[in-house]
Amino acid sequence: MMPPVHYRIDAADTRAHTYRVTLTIPKPAATQVVSLPVWIAGSYMVREFGRHLSGLQARQGRQDRPPRQLDKTTWQIDCEGSTALELRYEVYAFDTSVRTAFLSEGRGFFNNTSLCLRVHGREQGAHQVSLVGLPRGWEVATAMPALQGKARGLHWQAADYDELVDHPFELGPFWRGRFKAQGVEHEFVVAGAWPGFDGARLLRDTQRICEEHIRFWHGARGKPPFERYVFMLNTVDDGYGGLEHRASTALIAARKDLPRIGEPGLGDGYLTLLGLISHEYFHTWNVKRLKPLELCAIDHTQENYTELLWFFEGFTSYYDDLALLRCGLIDAPRYLKLLAKTATAVQSMPGRSVQSVAQASFDAWNKYYRQDENTPNATISYYTKGAQVALCLDLTLRREGRGSLDAVMRHLWALGWQRGRRRDPGNIGIAEADIAQALAAVGGRSFEPELQQWVHGTGELPVADLLPSVGIAQGREAERLSAAWGLRLNEGPVTGCIVRQVLRGSAAEAAGLCAGDEILAVQGWRVRRLDDAVQWLGPAAVADATGAAHGATHGAPARSSKARGRAQAAVAAPPLAVLVQRDQRVFELNLRPDPSATRLTTLQWTVDEGRLKADPAVEPRRQAWWRASA
Numbered sequence: 001m002m003p004p005v006h007y008r009i010d011a012a013d014t015r016a017h018t019y020r021v022t023l024t025i026p027k028p029a030a031t032q033v034v035s036l037p038v039w040i041a042g043s044y045m046v047r048e049f050g051r052h053l054s055g056l057q058a059r060q061g062r063q064d065r066p067p068r069q070l071d072k073t074t075w076q077i078d079c080e081g082s083t084a085l086e087l088r089y090e091v092y093a094f095d096t097s098v099r100t101a102f103l104s105e106g107r108g109f110f111n112n113t114s115l116c117l118r119v120h121g122r123e124q125g126a127h128q129v130s131l132v133g134l135p136r137g138w139e140v141a142t143a144m145p146a147l148q149g150k151a152r153g154l155h156w157q158a159a160d161y162d163e164l165v166d167h168p169f170e171l172g173p174f175w176r177g178r179f180k181a182q183g184v185e186h187e188f189v190v191a192g193a194w195p196g197f198d199g200a201r202l203l204r205d206t207q208r209i210c211e212e213h214i215r216f217w218h219g220a221r222g223k224p225p226f227e228r229y230v231f232m233l234n235t236v237d238d239g240y241g242g243l244e245h246r247a248s249t250a251l252i253a254a255r256k257d258l259p260r261i262g263e264p265g266l267g268d269g270y271l272t273l274l275g276l277i278s279h280e281y282f283h284t285w286n287v288k289r290l291k292p293l294e295l296c297a298i299d300h301t302q303e304n305y306t307e308l309l310w311f312f313e314g315f316t317s318y319y320d321d322l323a324l325l326r327c328g329l330i331d332a333p334r335y336l337k338l339l340a341k342t343a344t345a346v347q348s349m350p351g352r353s354v355q356s357v358a359q360a361s362f363d364a365w366n367k368y369y370r371q372d373e374n375t376p377n378a379t380i381s382y383y384t385k386g387a388q389v390a391l392c393l394d395l396t397l398r399r400e401g402r403g404s405l406d407a408v409m410r411h412l413w414a415l416g417w418q419r420g421r422r423r424d425p426g427n428i429g430i431a432e433a434d435i436a437q438a439l440a441a442v443g444g445r446s447f448e449p450e451l452q453q454w455v456h457g458t459g460e461l462p463v464a465d466l467l468p469s470v471g472i473a474q475g476r477e478a479e480r481l482s483a484a485w486g487l488r489l490n491e492g493p494v495t496g497c498i499v500r501q502v503l504r505g506s507a508a509e510a511a512g513l514c515a516g517d518e519i520l521a522v523q524g525w526r527v528r529r530l531d532d533a534v535q536w537l538g539p540a541a542v543a544d545a546t547g548a549a550h551g552a553t554h555g556a557p558a559r560s561s562k563a564r565g566r567a568q569a570a571v572a573a574p575p576l577a578v579l580v581q582r583d584q585r586v587f588e589l590n591l592r593p594d595p596s597a598t599r600l601t602t603l604q605w606t607v608d609e610g611r612l613k614a615d616p617a618v619e620p621r622r623q624a625w626w627r628a629s630a
Ligand SMILES: [Zn+2]
Pocket: 279, 283, 312, 313, 316
């Protein structure tokens, strides 16, 4: 067996935001190749971590071994004999996101994909990390196992390279709390928190979420597939995001979203944070162990394509909010609001008729992760539509009386269990055929037609048809003018009214509005916010031809220009004069309000009491859907 490779990480140079790394490779290869990954699992974009690595030097004993660079992120060192090869380099770290590395006075954080060169040929062996140079008063949080048998100190060991890069480190004088969920140790560290933040409540609420998820997968007495779990939350002025790992998660959130001591109720900001915690924790099972077959062996050098993110991200999104309801942190109206928000997000993307969720998954690398003003027109989110596919499958299974999506998830988990019968089954590679097979096993029939249409097709999902089976009614909120015109805006008293996105098939598109345009006036009157114009246009300018009573409709799908023309003629609304500024020139556009054009509809979901009374099967079905896992 080869002795472990060792990384000594020096965090002393906080002012240069630079980690200094010494990598020792015992018994190097005669032609030793090393490289830094170009992406980090869970964040599907090539980020070129090598661009922040510099000053690479190598020596064997007293002998310099000049590295030869092979490409943007790979080096080769010619060695002689078995004397250990020592590499020294530095990594600039000044990114507050959860995906790379950060070092400054006050805080440090790193993913090993940013700091640890991969030693080719040694990936399967043990990798050790030692931390030195920590500023006084700083602590360390990580889920990487501490090195056994070493004198007390800052030393850790991972079984292989993939494990090494799956354990981020949080450094600093952070807040730290602990709790047990189903008997297993959980740690929560918070960096940057305000004084007066209610740490005890954060621990209590997180514990409820964790216990719900563990019971979901393993039943009342089950244990999760890890010995210990660490939440690392960095709170900032403004930010949101998370990255899942096998026994930890790195989160970023707005400081103001932390719970405060004495604060009653559960604010929307804190709810967003709890949703994020729930999402990343669910990933511990769904994407870190159950995972796309293609991602069982990660290729660190390039994009790793999969069509399955609608399952691994979308279904995780479905269960993150559902768990909040099931464990009692939110009530039914609050949950329906979250569900309706997801439905609204799908309806607000004309790209849903262009791209399927399977394609959206495959294209994550240059579409979801490279969003621009055309994103809603050309793509669909595998998060939101994936969550709606989960909802549709769940409600279909329940309506047919053949189990639930919960049972499908556990059926998939059992595949790995059968293989390993260990507490941690490791990689459970999943293909779409496995999902289809699990659906058939639970549902007692083939779900291939649904998968073809909902996952590989671009038609509308039957959400509105399924909602009555669980006693939910769908309505629509009153629209803003920008929504009726199919626009997303950035508005403010200083910036004015700037067009961010123009939806495909919208009245704004037909009028010739572009992203970046500044809307100065409507019908000769200055606007600071577009909705100001309703004051002189009247509410009729917002209402569409179908009137206020929309009932259980599905938003306005983009229609052909011919159909639009007919509807336009029927209503014959007069055009509005919209004064815009574009690239230093000011001119007027004619915008014709068009009831059949694409618009941004905000859906509203509520419990339908009449439906509950009319069909006695509805209430028990809904209760079973929302019941806590046992
Ligand atoms: Zn996710």
